[in-house]
Amino acid sequence: MYNPRQTIVLTALAVGTLAVLIGGSFIQSSFAIPPVTPTSKTKAVQDGNGLDSQNQGNLIDDIDCVGSLTTSNYDEMICYLVPDGVATPDYKTGASDSGSSTTQITCPDNVGFTSGDTCMSVTFPISDFTPGHWRFVTEFYLNGQLVDTNGQDFGVHSFFVIPESPLGIAALIGSSLAALAGYSYFRSKKGTQIAGL
Numbered sequence: 001m002y003n004p005r006q007t008i009v010l011t012a013l014a015v016g017t018l019a020v021l022i023g024g025s026f027i028q029s030s031f032a033i034p035p036v037t038p039t040s041k042t043k044a045v046q047d048g049n050g051l052d053s054q055n056q057g058n059l060i061d062d063i064d065c066v067g068s069l070t071t072s073n074y075d076e077m078i079c080y081l082v083p084d085g086v087a088t089p090d091y092k093t094g095a096s097d098s099g100s101s102t103t104q105i106t107c108p109d110n111v112g113f114t115s116g117d118t119c120m121s122v123t124f125p126i127s128d129f130t131p132g133h134w135r136f137v138t139e140f141y142l143n144g145q146l147v148d149t150n151g152q153d154f155g156v157h158s159f160f161v162i163p164e165s166p167l168g169i170a171a172l173i174g175s176s177l178a179a180l181a182g183y184s185y186f187r188s189k190k191g192t193q194i195a196g197l
Contacts, residue, residue, distance in 0.1 A: 039071040040148045042079070042138045042157040043111045045121075050111030051159035059163050062126050065099070067138040068107060068117040069148055074140040076102050077120040084133040091137040097128045129161045 044051040045064040051057045065079035078100045086094030099122035107113035136157045140148045 040067060040069045040138065040140060041112060041117065042067045042136050043108075043113070044134075044136055044157055044159040045108050045111055048108060050108075051161075053158065053160060056160040056162045057129075059126055059129060059131065059161060062123050063129065063161075065122045065124060065136045065138065066105075066108060066111070066113075066119050067121075067136075067140070068113055068119045069140045070117060071148075074120075074142050074147055076100060076141040077122070078139045078141070079122040079124075080137045080139075081124055081128060082135040082137055088135070088137065091135075095137075097124060099124065131161055131163050133158065133160055135159075 043066045044057065045066050046057045047061050049055060051063065057063055065081070067077045067079060069077075078098060080091045080095040081097045082088070082091050082094060083096050101120040101122050103120060104118050105121050107117045107119040113119060136159075137149070139146055
């Protein structure tokens with residue numbers, strides 16, 4: 001049976017759905033924001049290993065601040081060592097140390113650089129560090145003019161430094177030996193109980 005009211009409701013739903021689909025794709029294509037691609041990279045490198053939140057550094061070996069600028073030439077890099085508690089915009093005034101380089105080097109392997117990158121490096125002595133969270137912020141210059149600051153949200157390189165203690169290794173071995181001794185003790189006690197039955 002033909003119901004005009006039902007036909008009107010279904011037509012309205014179809015038109016509304018079509019409007020949402022067309023309007024949604026129009027809005028999406030009109031306001032699409034291209035992804036931000038960083039033009040510079042900064043990495044903390046210790047003994048050839050990249051440091052970050054998963055790969056912590058130690059308090060034994062010096063740490064290199066390695067930077068690269070991919071979109072233009074540069075002839076100097078300044079790296080700032082920023083301790084935890086200092087806001088990133090205050091990296092110059094709050095840095096615990098800084099250093100500069102004018103020598104390009106081959107970028108280290110397996111730390112996040114690509115084959116087209118040219119790098120510079122500044123070495124920070126391990127005496128600059130205490131256990132905790134640290135950041136490197138780099139500036140790149142050409143003929144004395146600042147051409148890029150690796151201080152945007154994507155550009156600050158954060159990493160952790162933790163102490164390496166021989167006590168930790170001794171504790172690990174000691175707990176393993178204690179577990180083995182406990183197992184042996186309870187196993188021999190259980191064997192005695194079964195024999196006494």
